[in-house]
Amino acid sequence: xxxxxxxxxxxxxxxxxxxxxxxxxxxxxxxxxxxxxxxxxxxxxxxxxxxxxxxxxxxxxxxxxxxxxxxxxxxxxxxxxxxxxxxxxxxxxxxxxxxxxxxxxxxxxxxxxxxxxxxxxxxxxxxxxxxxxxxxxxxxxxxxxxxxxxxxxxxxxxxxxxxxxxxxxxxxxxxxxxxxxxxxxxxxxxxxxxxxxxxxxxxxxxxxxxxxxxxxxxxxxxxxxxxxxxxxxxxxxxxxxxxxxxxxxxxxxxxxxxxxxxxxxxxxxxxxxxxxxxxxxxxxxxxxxxxxxxxxxxxxxxxxxxxxxxxxxxxxxxxxxxxxxxxxxxxxxxxxxxxxxxxxxxxxxxxxxxxxxxxxxxxxxxxxxxxxxxxxxxxxxxxxxxx
Amino acid sequence: xxxxxxxxxxxxxxxxxxxxxxxxxxxxxxxxxxxxxxxxxxxxxxxxxxxxxxxxxxxxxxxxxxxxxxxxxxxxxxxxxxxxxxxxxxxxxxxxxxxxxxxxxxxxxxxxxxxxxxxxxxxxxxxxxxxxxxxxxxxxxxxxxxxxxxxxxxxxxxxxxxxxxxxxxxxxxxxxxxxxxxxxxxxxxxxxxxxxxxxxxxxxxxxxxxxxxxxxxx
Numbered sequence: 001x002x003x004x005x006x007x008x009x010x011x012x013x014x015x016x017x018x019x020x021x022x023x024x025x026x027x028x029x030x031x032x033x034x035x036x037x038x039x040x041x042x043x044x045x046x047x048x049x050x051x052x053x054x055x056x057x058x059x060x061x062x063x064x065x066x067x068x069x070x071x072x073x074x075x076x077x078x079x080x081x082x083x084x085x086x087x088x089x090x091x092x093x094x095x096x097x098x099x100x101x102x103x104x105x106x107x108x109x110x111x112x113x114x115x116x117x118x119x120x121x122x123x124x125x126x127x128x129x130x131x132x133x134x135x136x137x138x139x140x141x142x143x144x145x146x147x148x149x150x151x152x153x154x155x156x157x158x159x160x161x162x163x164x165x166x167x168x169x170x171x172x173x174x175x176x177x178x179x180x181x182x183x184x185x186x187x188x189x190x191x192x193x194x195x196x197x198x199x200x201x202x203x204x205x206x207x208x209x210x211x212x213x214x215x216x217x218x219x220x221x222x223x224x225x226x227x228x229x230x231x232x233x234x235x236x237x238x239x240x241x242x243x244x245x246x247x248x249x250x251x252x253x254x255x256x257x258x259x260x261x262x263x264x265x266x267x268x269x270x271x272x273x274x275x276x277x278x279x280x281x282x283x284x285x286x287x288x289x290x291x292x293x294x295x296x297x298x299x300x301x302x303x304x305x306x307x308x309x310x311x312x313x314x315x316x317x318x319x320x321x322x323x324x325x326x327x328x329x330x331x332x333x334x335x336x337x338x339x340x341x342x343x344x345x346x347x348x349x350x351x352x353x354x355x356x357x358x359x360x361x362x363x364x365x366x367x368x369x370x371x372x373x374x375x376x377x378x379x380x381x382x383x384x385x386x387x
Numbered sequence: 388x389x390x391x392x393x394x395x396x397x398x399x400x401x402x403x404x405x406x407x408x409x410x411x412x413x414x415x416x417x418x419x420x421x422x423x424x425x426x427x428x429x430x431x432x433x434x435x436x437x438x439x440x441x442x443x444x445x446x447x448x449x450x451x452x453x454x455x456x457x458x459x460x461x462x463x464x465x466x467x468x469x470x471x472x473x474x475x476x477x478x479x480x481x482x483x484x485x486x487x488x489x490x491x492x493x494x495x496x497x498x499x500x501x502x503x504x505x506x507x508x509x510x511x512x513x514x515x516x517x518x519x520x521x522x523x524x525x526x527x528x529x530x531x532x533x534x535x536x537x538x539x540x541x542x543x544x545x546x547x548x549x550x551x552x553x554x555x556x557x558x559x560x561x562x563x564x565x566x567x568x569x570x571x572x573x574x575x576x577x578x579x580x581x582x583x584x585x586x587x588x589x590x591x592x593x594x595x596x597x598x599x600x601x602x603x604x605x
Binding site for chain 1: 426427431432434435436437438439441442443444451452455456458459462466467468469489490491493494496497498500501502563564565568584585586587588590
C-alpha cells in the first residue's frame with residue numbers, strides 16, 4: 001500500500017494537536033490527491049465526530065471500510081458515530097461485533113458492543129459482552145458501570161450501588177482526587193528510593209505520597225512511620241496512613257487513622273476523603289458517608305469527584321433527586337467524567353427517563369473511549385501494518 | 388460518661404475481647420444511647436483512640452490489626468441497620484396485561500422494599516383479575532400498576548372497573564409509566580388515585596398515603 005502522503009501527515013499532526021478545522025482541510029486536500037486512501041477517510045471520520053457531525057463521520061468511516069475492510073480505526077469511528085447519532089442500534093451492534101472480530105483483544109470493542117446491545121434492549125447479550133470485556137481485563141471500570149446499570153434495571157438500587165462503587169474504585173480518577181488533596185503532583189519523575197529520603201518531616205511526607213502514587217504502599221508506610229515516631233499527632237501523616245490501609249482493604253485500620261487525624265485537625269482533607277470512602281464500604285453508614293462527602297464537596301467544590309462520591313452516598317439514602325443535582329454539578333465541572341454520567345444515567349432510570357439515561361451513557365462511552373486514546377492506537381497500528 | 392465508654396470499648400478492642408466490647412455497647416444502650424447514635428457517640432471515638440494508640444506506638448502493628456478484627460466482629464452491633472424497619476404496609480406492584488416492560492416496576496418495587504414496605508411483585512403481563520385475586524390474598528390496599536405503552540395504559544381502566552365491581556373502594560390505585568406522566572388526564576380517565584413518576588416519587592406518595600390513610604391497617 002501507499003505510504004502516507006504529505007497532506008495526510010500534515011492532517012495527522014494537526015489532529016493530534018487538536019487543531020480540528022485545519023486538520024479537516026488538510027484531509028480534504030489529501031483526498032483530492034488520492035480519494036482511495038482509507039487512512040484519510042477514517043481520520044476525517046474521527047475529526048467529524050469531534051465536531052459532533054455524526055452523519056459525516058459515518059459516511060467517511062463507511063468509505064474507509066469500503067476501501068479496506070480491515071481498517072480497524074474506521075470501525076471504531078463508525079461505531080462511535082452510530083452510537084452518538086442514536087437510533088441506529090442494529091448497525092451499531094454489527095460494527096462493534098465486527099471490530100471485536102477484527103481486534104478480539106480490544107476490551108473497548110466488547111464494552112461498546114454491550115452498550116449497543118443494551119440500547120437495543122438485548123439485555124442478556126449486553127451482559128455477556130460486558131462479562132467478555134471483564135474476562136479480558138478484570139479492571140475494566142466501564143464494563144462494571146454498565147453491569148451496575150443492568151443490576152439496577154433488574155434488582156433496584158441497593159444491588160446496583162455496590163457495583164457502581166466497585167467500578168469507581170477501579171476508575172483511577174478517584175485516586176487522582178486523593179493525590180490532589182495530598183498535594184502529590186505527577187511530575188513524571190520516579191518516586192525516590194526511601195533510603196535516600198532525609199529524616200525530615202516534609203521530605204518524608206512528600207516521598208511517601210510519591211511512593212503511594214506508584215502503589216508502593218509498604219515503602220510509603222515505612223516513611224510515614226518515621227514521621228509518626230517524631231510526632232504521632234501529625235494529621236497529614238495519619239491521613240496518608242489511612243489511605244495506605246484503605247488501598248490494602250484494611251477498612252477499619254483506615255477508619256481508625258482517619259478518625260484520629262480528624263480528632264487532631266478537622267481540616268485534614270485526605271482524612272475526610274478516606275473516612276468517607278471507609279464509611280461507604282459499610283452497609284448502613286450511608287448517612288455518615290453523605291455527611292463526610294458533603295463536607296468534602298464544600299471544601300473542594302471545584303473538583304468533580306467529591307460531588308460524585310456525595311451523590312453515591314445519597315443514592316444509598318434513596319435521595320435520588322439530590323443525587324442527580326450532585327452528579328450534574330460534577331458534570332458541569334468535568335463534562336468527560338464517566339462515573340458521574342453513569343451515575344446520572346442511573347438516577348434518570350429511577351425516574352423512568354430512559355432516553356435521557358441512554359444519552360448520558362452514550363456520552364460517558366464516547367468520553368471514556370476518547371480518554372483511552374483508542375483511535376490513535378488503532379490508527380497507528382493500522383498505518384504501521386500497511387507501510 | 389460517653390468518653391469513659393469509648394475508652395472501655397477501645398480497651399476491649401486492644402485486648403481482643405469481643406465479649407467485653409459487646410457488653411460495653413449493651414451498657415451504652417441501657418444508659419439510653421439509641422441504636423442510631425451508637426456509631427457516632429461510641430464506636431467512632433473508640434476507633435479514634437485506636438488510631439492514636441497505633442500512631443504513638445502504644446500498640447504495635449499486630450495488635451492494631453487484631454483490634455481492627457474485633458471492631459469488624461462487633462460492627463453490626465453499632466451500625467444502623469442497612470434496611471429500613473418494616474412499615475407493615477403491603478404494596479402490590481405489576482405491569483399491565485400485555486405489557487412486558489419491567490424496568491420501572493423493578494426499580495420502584497426494589498426502592499419500596501428497601502424503604503421497609505412489604506412488596507408483592509406480580510411481574511409483567513398481569514391480567515386485571517390477577518391483580519384483584521392477589522389483593523384478596525394479601526389484604527393489601529395499595530396497588531401500583533405499571534404501563535409503558537398507551538394501549539396498555541388505557542387498559543388500566545379495567546382494573547378500576549373490577550375494583551368497583553368487587554366493592555374494593557378501599558384500594559388505592561397508583562399508576563406508573565410514560566403515558567401517564569405525559570398525560571395526567573389519562574390517569575384520571577382510568578380511575579387512578581395518583582401517578583408515580585419513578586422511585587423517589589413512589590416513596591414520597593406511598594409514605595404520605597401510609598401516614599394519612601392507611602394508619603392502623605395494611
